[in-house]
Amino acid sequence: MTLKGLHDTIQGAFLWFDCHLWEFDINDRRYGLPHDDDFGFEKVYNATTTRLTKLRDSGITEFLYTYDMGDNWEHHVEVLKLFEMPKGARLPVFIDGKGRTPPEDVGGAPGFEMFLKAMADPSHEEHDNLLQWYGKPFDQDNIETAVVKALMNRLANMRRSKK
Known part of the structure; x- marks a missing residue:
């Protein structure tokens, strides 16, 4: 290879x-x-x-x-x-494998950390925007x-x- x-x-x-x-x-x-x-x-x-x-x-x-x-x-x-x-x-x-990988264009490690917090918390100010951007709930285990x-x-x- x-x-x-x-x-x-x-x-x-x-x-x-x-x-x-x-x-x-x-x-x-x-x-x-x-x-x-x-x-x-x-x-x-x-x-x-x-x-x-x-x-x-x-x-x-x-x-x-x-x-x-x-x-x-x-x-x-x-x-x-x-x-x-x-x-x-x-x-x-x-x-x-173990754990879901970061989505493409999530913003690097800091962006992924924010993404995880926002996706896990429906009251987070970015939750709805990121849910729409990603297209579905984010399951870290899947x-x-x-x-x-x-x-x-x-x-x-x-x-x-x-x-």
Whole structure:
């Protein structure tokens, strides 16, 4: 899998829509989507061609993934265990999760904290606005396992068709 594939997997796990900038910061190198102009910033390495096996073979076991530079969702990614993929297995696959992820465009960690308070309290001044914005009550315990599994299956099928 490439870093772009990992990005897609994280997007699916979080039920996000991949509509913001993102990057991986690995050993002081930035990886993201290639672009024609670097706008005067440091070089961005191509996440569509950088494979996770390259990181593994280099001994890299942790790195940073940032999504939505405005909301600034920073994810510390740590490799806990390596395993041989069973023959015929399709990846990615959703194994388990805990807690509902923040909605897209909620305003980063401070916005999500306010969102949780407002959604839990019908008397909160922002409750009705946020309920309308989100479209339904927010259940922190419902991670929508079936939806996440379906997204992972879709990604696995896309990876298989590219081979």
